[in-house]
Amino acid sequence: MTELADLTAVELVAGYRDRSMSPVEVLDAVLARVEALEPALHATYALDPDGARAAANQSEQRWRSGEPAGPLDGVPVTVKENIATAGVPVPQGTAATELLPATTDAPAAALLRSSGAVIFSKTTMPEYGMLSSGVSTFHPLTRNPWDLSRTPGGSSAGAGAAAAAGYGPLHLGTDIGGSIRLPAGWCGVIGLKPTHGRVPVGVPYPGRAIGPITRTAADAGLLLAAISGYDRRDHTSYPSPGDSFSGPLDLAGVRIGLLLDAGLGLPVAPEVASAVRTAANLVEKAGATVTEIGPIITREMLDGLDRFWRIRSAYDLQALPPERRAKVLPEIRDWADSAAGLTGLEVFHGFSQMGEMAVAVDQAFASYDFLISPVAPITAFAAELAYPTDDPLKPFEHIAFTVPYNMSGHPAVSVNCGYSREGLPIGLQLASPRFTDMRLLSLAATIEALVERRTWPGGCSG
Template sequence: MTSPDMPSRPLHDWSATELVAAYAARQLSPVEVTQAVLAHIERWEGKLHALYALDAEAALAQARASEARWLEGEPLVGPQGACLDGVPATLKENIATRGTPMPLGTAATELVPAAEDAPPAARLREAGAVLLAKTTMPDYGMLSSGLSSFHALTRNPWDLGKNPGGSSAGAAAAAAAGYGPLHVGTDIGGSVRLPAGWCGIFTLKPSLGRIPIKPPFAGRVAGPMTRTVADAAQLMAHLSRPDWRDGMSLPWQDNIPWLALGEQDMPPLRGLKLGLMMDAGWGLTVEPETAAAVQAAARAFEAAGASVEPLRGFSTRTMIDGLDAFWRMRSWLDISALPEARRNKVLPYIRAWVDRGASLTAAELYHGYSQMAALRDAAIAACEPFDYVLSPVSPGPAFPAEWASPINDPQRPFEHIAFTLPYNMSEQPAASINCGYTAAGLPIGLQIIGKRFDDLGVLRMASAWERMRGAQRPWPEVPG
């Protein structure tokens, strides 16, 4: 069915909010939308390699069940009227879905079907979303890259010679390429924000515990990855619902108005105090095109009435070296415990990184672990004078597809995460949203950071920027 007021774009380009409105008006069916998205995936996927465990028949069965609910006038509706019933979605492959093996991006994993849905998967099923597939990740999620020993190399749809980033590599590539509107990734040091920035989409790394996850770990969160802020808000309304299996999750708050992102809901920008951080204190220097785009965004907020003040980098080489040592030891213990044949299947880059774990002392390990708290305290103190903080997501744009990181050096693996890592340790919400393009047409990400638990405020700031930045370039098309 068609209507004069329906968007003229192909169905795979429609947002979740547009699809739900069309379902409610009986202008579209979840079945025809799912068929259209699956056909689009078939055209793209041989070049992009963003998916794992695609199950078209299961997706169509879910779409038919959703269609029946809509025809009966009984769609599944979540908190505050949020509705995802019949909307195509994907989940990063380290978010367990019942019956699907979880390789964790590495050929070293023994493939055993997952016994149950992890909390984000359970919430999407309860909402009636159409789960198309899982999305790819690098070995154990240890890289900001689409490089994996298990999956084919995931590429960036803006330029197939470039990397989508990671570790939520497939989710970001899928969102930018139009594999439906809703995608969920995970982040422990930048793993939703970095690929979002390099693929030109929106993401929110929520406050720690805002979205229940299994297994929980210090700094680890799940987050929505979408083309629009409004679609991410729809996901937040569902994903933030409680789940006892995450002992680190926040108490359920049913009074957060996730969907209140219209202009009438926006707090005035005039009077807000914003920090602008262009030097993180360590890591790679911000490249000129990235710096220009982020500074232009800051000036736009200033023109709208906010005050913008420089914020000096607050993290240090001591902090990052300590965390590097701690994570090397943690990963070395896991990988060294594998039988040799399986251990040798892990990417050589990662094996080279973890090897130093074998020689770390107990004192070095304890010192490294203590840097989590040091970085948390430094981030919270630095952000305290400001309502929000702006920064680049990464120092530069997407890098070669075959590389494991922007400098491809396993002995310097974290030089590109200086702007993202602190907010995992400090548990603060931080979003990535596109703020421009390089001369070569690659997206540039703006990071918006809020105080702990102010997830809605970060969404609202991102929504304000979404309005201010104006029309974006067309999304990438399938190469001819």
């Protein structure tokens, strides 16, 4: 029998409605799971069992009276540490941050609360969210539930680990270059970076997005619908389209571009390429037309973005008092300090490459309904490493498949498509035209049904 902590949000809401289960008993099961696994995983920050139990009790009363607050009433949810929640400091994964409680909920967190969700914990992130790992000077090292010697990915490190370990069904992450999809891929779960602006963020920035990390596409759709909408704090946000997840996609006549070689960065491991190609073959047999395509972005684009981000981080670190700057992870300091010799022309050129990426991605969609690729060229690397290259001056060699969709604003999702010889999950990335997020999740649901799923890690049932 599936444990309460492993039930999907869709199943929980149905159970609350027919009174076969209660928000209080579900929360207790989730907290028990956290207590059992957290000493090894270190995925949570600011765990709040008392506040969550109070919220679960209130939810239970609403369900008993037949007046749920919204579509997520009573469902346990975690929120990534950099999404502000009132009363909780936002350290940004670094010991260099002054710990001041947030005064208000960020837009996405406020939407969660209004839907009745029970936020029981924040989740960890690495230093300033600029690493695809769980390495942080503030949080203990976050590890991957499938193999504790490996990273869960980042920067939504704790969210990815929590989803795979069964810390409840719904987790909110952020993504500016792959920070939702990379941990989702390496932890074997669903991770959606929505169309830019669909989910309001507290501090808008080119490429920055907030989205669901879940075990199923249906749950991702449920969460996405609840957190979509306009908020004046984000000038790039727009009103919710009011759409909803509609189940697996009929692939008859669907045109898919298959990208197996990014043309730059780390080479794709043979077992990753094999798993992605096998998934593409399954999709083709189900009715889609699959055509292999060439690289979308160039070395110049990725290096330009890297230079711009280095100077942005150098500016932020320079503003810190010396005693706080000294606490920043050395790899991040080395990366940012390398920008010191850049000229204004080089920085502007770097900024322009973000736009060049957007144009390149948009052109790639001219002939296809979806683009599919690996999420990352490799499986999860050693947990202790800040970067898979172990080189702070080569930090982005693994994001050539993910970062283009941040710059272009297109929705992109990770779905599991197999496992390595060592039993590590392999992520398949799916992307679609802007504003087709729910249709993209329908394709993810189709692939979920086609690809064999192994039992969840940590003794969790699946």
